[in-house]
Amino acid sequence: GENVEQHPSTLSVQEGDSAVIKCTYSDSASNYFPWYKQELGKGPQLIIDIRSNVGEKKDQRIAVTLNKTAKHFSLHITETQPEDSAVYFCAASREYGNKLVFGAGTILRVKS
Amino acid sequence: DVKVTQSSRYLVKRTGEKVFLECVQDMDHENMFWYRQDPGLGLRLIYFSYDVKMKEKGDIPEGYSVSREKKERFSLILESASTNQTSMYLCASITGGSAEQYFGPGTRLTVT
Numbered sequence: 001g002e003n004v005e006q007h008p009s010t011l012s013v014q015e016g017d018s019a020v021i022k023c024t025y026s027d028s029a030s031n032y033f034p035w036y037k038q039e040l041g042k043g044p045q046l047i048i049d050i051r052s053n054v055g056e057k058k059d060q061r062i063a064v065t066l067n068k069t070a071k072h073f074s075l076h077i078t079e080t081q082p083e084d085s086a087v088y089f090c091a092a093s094r095e096y097g098n099k100l101v102f103g104a105g106t107i108l109r110v111k112s
Numbered sequence: 113d114v115k116v117t118q119s120s121r122y123l124v125k126r127t128g129e130k131v132f133l134e135c136v137q138d139m140d141h142e143n144m145f146w147y148r149q150d151p152g153l154g155l156r157l158i159y160f161s162y163d164v165k166m167k168e169k170g171d172i173p174e175g176y177s178v179s180r181e182k183k184e185r186f187s188l189i190l191e192s193a194s195t196n197q198t199s200m201y202l203c204a205s206i207t208g209g210s211a212e213q214y215f216g217p218g219t220r221l222t223v224t
């Protein structure tokens with residue numbers, strides 16, 4: 001089955017700097033890759049996603065890139081703010097809207 | 113605004129007890145999921161359901177069962193709770209053909 005590895009497990013950045021979180025997946029049939037953000041005391045919430053027919057997607061300060069050949073995808077957050085501090089999870093799925101396999105998560109701390 | 117609610121935020125049970133975790137969504141979603149979240153392991157799928165009275169095992173179903181008698185409600189059952197089932201439990205729902213899984217706030221279960 002699918003296996004998703006996520007790095008780093010923790011990341012501290014200074015406010016205004018960029019943050020990058022990387023994930024690799026094992027199942028070449030996976031074609032949907034969402035990123036979820038989990039704030040303290042809340043459930044995860046989708047922040048951005050990408051399908052396998054697209055190499056990059058951007059939404060304001062957040063971008064995701066996908067390299068199908070290498071089977072890895074990354075989350076890029078620019079101009080980080082204290083409210084970006086949270087746990088971020090990558091995930092992969094064979095089918096849009098179907099069950100997801102999640103990475104282990106990255107704790108992002110933005111220091112002001 | 114989609115809302116997924118879980119019956120308890122915190123729960124303490126004794127070893128051997130039967131435990132029910134309830135999840136209700138108010139958006140008429142077909143698909144519902146139960147995950148457990150553990151530090152360093154991310155979210156792991158326990159069971160999911162694509163329709164009323166239908167269920168499928170996820171990646172870690174051992175020691176758990178589920179019930180879906182009504183479309184809006186998906187219950188996770190621990191037949192005989194054990195200490196290794198101490199965890200955060202998250203419920204999610206999604207409508208068919210859509211991308212975003214909507215998560216509840218989670219139930220932190222402690223088994224002593």
